[in-house]
Structure formats: C-alpha cells, structure tokens
Amino acid sequence: MNIALIGYGKMGHEIEKIALDRGHKIVAIIDVNNVADFDSPAFKSADVAIEFSTPDSAINNYRKCFEANVPVVAGTTGWLEHMDEVKKACAKQGKTFFYASNYSLGVNIFFTMNKYLAKIMNNYSDYDVKMEEIHHIHKLDAPSGTAITLAEDLIKEVDRKERWNLEVEEKKTDVAIHCIREGEVPGIHEVIYESEVDVISIKHESKNRKGLALGAVIAAEFTNGKKGFLGMNDMLNF
Ligand SMILES: NC(=O)c1ccc[n+]([C@@H]2O[C@H](COP(=O)([O-])OP(=O)(O)OC[C@H]3O[C@@H](n4cnc5c(N)ncnc54)[C@H](O)[C@@H]3O)[C@@H](O)[C@H]2O)c1
Secondary structure (H helix, E strand, O other): OEEEEEOOOHHHHHHHHHHHHOOOEEEEEEOHHHHHHHHOHHHHOOOEEEEOOOOOOHHHHHHHHHHOOOOEEEOOOOOHHHHHHHHHHHHHHOOEEEEOOOOOHHHHHHHHHHHHHHHHHOOOOOOEEEEEEEEOOOOOOOOOHHHHHHHHHHHHHOOOOOEEEEOOOOOOOEEEEEEEEOOOOOOEEEEEEEOOOOEEEEEEEOOOOHHHHHHHHHHHHHHOOOOEEEOHHHHOOO
C-alpha cells in the first residue's frame, strides 16, 4: 500500500520501519514544519494515512485527510472530545477512520481480560478497584488513552463504579487512576482489586514500541477497501 505518515516522532519512525519491512511504500511524511504537504499530490496518492502526532493537532490532521479523501489510522490520544465530528464524517460522508487507544495485540488481549475480570468482580463488593499507569516523561496526556479504555470497560461491568477520576477516589463510586511519568517507560497499566484480605491485579507492560507500531500497520492494511468508523474489535477475533 501507499502509506502517508503524519507525525514523525517516536511512533512515526517505528511505523516507517515496520511498514517498509512489510513491503509498503511511504509516499509522504508530514510533521509540524510541513503541514502544507497535505495539499501535495504525494499525500493525495496515499491509500491510507497513519497519524501519531499530538493531542492538539490531531483533529485538524483528520480534517485534512478527510478533505483529501485519504483513510486514516489514528493513534494519537487526548483528542476524544472531537470523536462525534469524526464519527459523523464517517457516517454521513463515507470517510474511513480507524481508531484504537492502543494498537498492541497484547494490550487488546489485556482489554478482554479486564472486561472478564470486571464481570466477575461485579458480584464481590468487598473489593474496591483502582488503576495505575506509568509512561515516559514526554507523554502529554494523562490518564493515557489505554487507561481510559480500561476504566470505561470496567465501569460498564462493575455496577458500584460510575466514573473514573484522576488520582483520587472522591466518592466510593469513582475509579481512581494514578498516573506516573518516569524515564523512558513505553507503557505499564495495572488494574488492582483490593479487599481486606487480599489483592488481585492484572498488569500489562510494553517492553518497547514495536507491538504498537505493528498493530497500526496491520490496521492500515485492514482499512483497505473499507468505509466507516473502525476499531480493534472489527479486526481481532476475540
Ligand atoms: N494508540 C496507540 O497505540 C499509541 C501508541 C503510542 C503512542 N500513542 C500516542 O500517539 C501520539 C504520538 O506519540 P509519539 O510517542 O510518537 O510522540 P512524539 O512526541 O515522539 O511524536 C509526535 C510527533 O508529532 C509531530 N507533530 C506536532 N504537531 C504536528 C502537526 N500539526 N502535524 C503533524 N505532526 C505534528 C511532532 O513534531 C512529533 O514529531 C501521542 O498522542 C501518544 O500518546 C498512541
């Protein structure tokens, strides 16, 4: 496929390597200093754009892709207040948009484990639940998009929890998410249930960014010939 990269930082570089390894061609690379290239023939020749930029720039980049009729695989987190606009563009204008808060296969297995455990724990009110996520110091948003997905999935299953909250459990119905930023940690997420007698926790730790980048390239391949709003549930069979 002809792939355009939007955002050429840590993820953009990792995705480039994997896309080339899988036989794709990188036809355009857009970063903060050459956004005018959205209007270039090279960008318009892309079969798909893979976007990993910044929370503030993501929605404008998606609008540019829609204008150029280039399908998007979106990895940036921290822009979800614009989700309705994106979903409308897919439903009403036939655009293609794939979003995952986390593209790694391992994390998506972990998402499934989280939902299953939450279903069980719904019946055991002696346990309170909290979450912790650790990322590198350059990360701009908190909690991470992955932590928000985990919290929202959990809240759907555990009736005694109503919302997530950054750092503190103001009410018993809150799930507190403790966010730590240290060193170059690629990403650690833990969901912790605790009663007076024991602790049950599930944890995922990324060792590097390869799994994330591979998942994004596979998602780009998956968009080929498809329309509408897509996600990991459409792509994975579990
Ligand atoms: N969904 C996932 O699986 C996943 C995985 C890792 C990272 N992320 C998210 O992806 C985003 C990027 O992560 P990263 O680690 O590559 O960050 P990074 O800081 O290394 O790279 C971001 C790049 O975007 C560029 N940029 C800034 N403004 C831009 C603009 N207007 N247009 C195009 N590019 C612009 C920056 O110059 C930089 O090169 C973050 O939001 C991060 O949280 C998501």
